Amino acid sequence: MGTKIGIIGAGSAVFSLSLIRDICLTPNLQGSTITFMDIDAGRLDAAFRLCQRYAAEIGIELDLRRTLDRREALTGADFVINTALVSGHRAMKDGWEIARRHGYRFGGSYHIMHDEAFWINYYQFRLFEDVVEDMLEICPDAWHLLVANPVLAGVTYLARKYPEHNLVGLCHGYGGVYHLAETLGLERDKITFELPGVNHFIWLTHLYHNGEDAFPLIDRWIEEQAPQYWETCPPSDGLGPKAVDLYRKFGAFPIGDTCNPGGGTWPWWYHVDGETEKRWKEDPDAWWYQGYFPHTAQRVAEAARLAADESARLTDYFPPKPSGETMVPLIESIACDIPRVLIVNILNDGDFVPGVPRDFQVEVPALVSKRGIQGIQTNGLPPELVAYIFRDRIAPVELELEAYETGSRELLFQLIMMDPWSRSEKQACALLEEILALPYHEEMRRHYC
Numbered sequence: 001m002g003t004k005i006g007i008i009g010a011g012s013a014v015f016s017l018s019l020i021r022d023i024c025l026t027p028n029l030q031g032s033t034i035t036f037m038d039i040d041a042g043r044l045d046a047a048f049r050l051c052q053r054y055a056a057e058i059g060i061e062l063d064l065r066r067t068l069d070r071r072e073a074l075t076g077a078d079f080v081i082n083t084a085l086v087s088g089h090r091a092m093k094d095g096w097e098i099a100r101r102h103g104y105r106f107g108g109s110y111h112i113m114h115d116e117a118f119w120i121n122y123y124q125f126r127l128f129e130d131v132v133e134d135m136l137e138i139c140p141d142a143w144h145l146l147v148a149n150p151v152l153a154g155v156t157y158l159a160r161k162y163p164e165h166n167l168v169g170l171c172h173g174y175g176g177v178y179h180l181a182e183t184l185g186l187e188r189d190k191i192t193f194e195l196p197g198v199n200h201f202i203w204l205t206h207l208y209h210n211g212e213d214a215f216p217l218i219d220r221w222i223e224e225q226a227p228q229y230w231e232t233c234p235p236s237d238g239l240g241p242k243a244v245d246l247y248r249k250f251g252a253f254p255i256g257d258t259c260n261p262g263g264g265t266w267p268w269w270y271h272v273d274g275e276t277e278k279r280w281k282e283d284p285d286a287w288w289y290q291g292y293f294p295h296t297a298q299r300v301a302e303a304a305r306l307a308a309d310e311s312a313r314l315t316d317y318f319p320p321k322p323s324g325e326t327m328v329p330l331i332e333s334i335a336c337d338i339p340r341v342l343i344v345n346i347l348n349d350g351d352f353v354p355g356v357p358r359d360f361q362v363e364v365p366a367l368v369s370k371r372g373i374q375g376i377q378t379n380g381l382p383p384e385l386v387a388y389i390f391r392d393r394i395a396p397v398e399l400e401l402e403a404y405e406t407g408s409r410e411l412l413f414q415l416i417m418m419d420p421w422s423r424s425e426k427q428a429c430a431l432l433e434e435i436l437a438l439p440y441h442e443e444m445r446r447h448y449c
């Protein structure tokens, strides 16, 4: 019998097209049943029709279905991919506009000026819990691939509360290591690496090329080529001056979203004002408003256009090559017992990153096969980075989860007080009240009473 996959949030701008392509390019998944689920009928229909046509062009046989009913998508599922974003990009921007008026800036502001703001996460937690409870009832043995954010808080919360649930968080940010390798002139398939941490805070501690330590190559690139690279790279680049400065401080290289706007623009001291940001070639505003938002909107529009244009040859637009995302390889490894080492987000219950509490999420390599997901112990991080994990990731996430579970507005207020840009109780209180007063946050307002 073929593998059954349910996709929750199948209309996702970031993921739908790459997911579709990866499934179609995996012959082992031939004969699988894939059920697309979304609450937006238009986006659902576009994703579904594109997948149907792409599969036909590639010549892979798949049983594709679509539904607006989540429980239907979970029925009989072996794998459930969760890419849903409940409150959408608009709520993110509305909240940021309010926060900006109250003196908040991008720069290590993980629960306000970030896409994991407390007013986004609240709805995500609700959905995550609903999905897990439905899965435990309908498909208790299925694997839940949590791709929607917040992966860090979500995995920590769900894995503690539902230990019997097969959960794994996935993030494509670690792929930044390949960008670094390519920039150094190293072949992708000849490198091995270790980049432990927690989601959106991972650091390259080991990099080998053909078995040789490649860190001297990083040092040489910084000395000889980085200044030239910085002349043309975009702002907030993964190999920009800020990332290199952090590497010089800590001896480990920040990878993916660790210090870029997609991961919370850590840390604050490169962002105290426009002049400082300019000096470090940082521009989180441009990253979001000229990059991420227009790009994702364009992907949704392109999906809708191509879905409507029956004459378009989809493989011309999306050449048949793997996206590099982990979701489909992970499914293939478990379903078809093809062991692979993949980067996953799981609880630190095997002390995979020494120093991080065992009941907190970590991002680590794991052996993935029919036997499931077995974390691999890493050599860990320098002590100062573990200290920053405690201060900037663990402490606020614990507070946020406690606020969410108890519905305490006071704890939510304390979470805002922990933000690097909070300067007074008055400022934090005004922000909280103004966000909660938005008409569409009535449910959240009632929860945090």
Ligand code: NAD
Pocket: 008, 009, 010, 011, 012, 013, 014, 015, 037, 038, 039, 040, 043, 083, 084, 085, 086, 087, 088, 089, 115, 127, 146, 147, 148, 149, 150, 151, 170, 171, 172, 173, 296
């Ligand atoms: P998006 O708004 O474009 O897509 C989200 C989809 O979820 C929409 O089609 C929406 O209709 C659907 N949705 C909303 N509520 C739903 C519900 N209750 N049930 C089913 N579907 C629902 O968002 P996006 O930009 O594609 O981002 C999706 C998520 O992925 C976000 O949480 C984002 O932070 C996350 N993300 C994760 C990674 C990663 O590597 N893990 C990378 C980028 C983005």
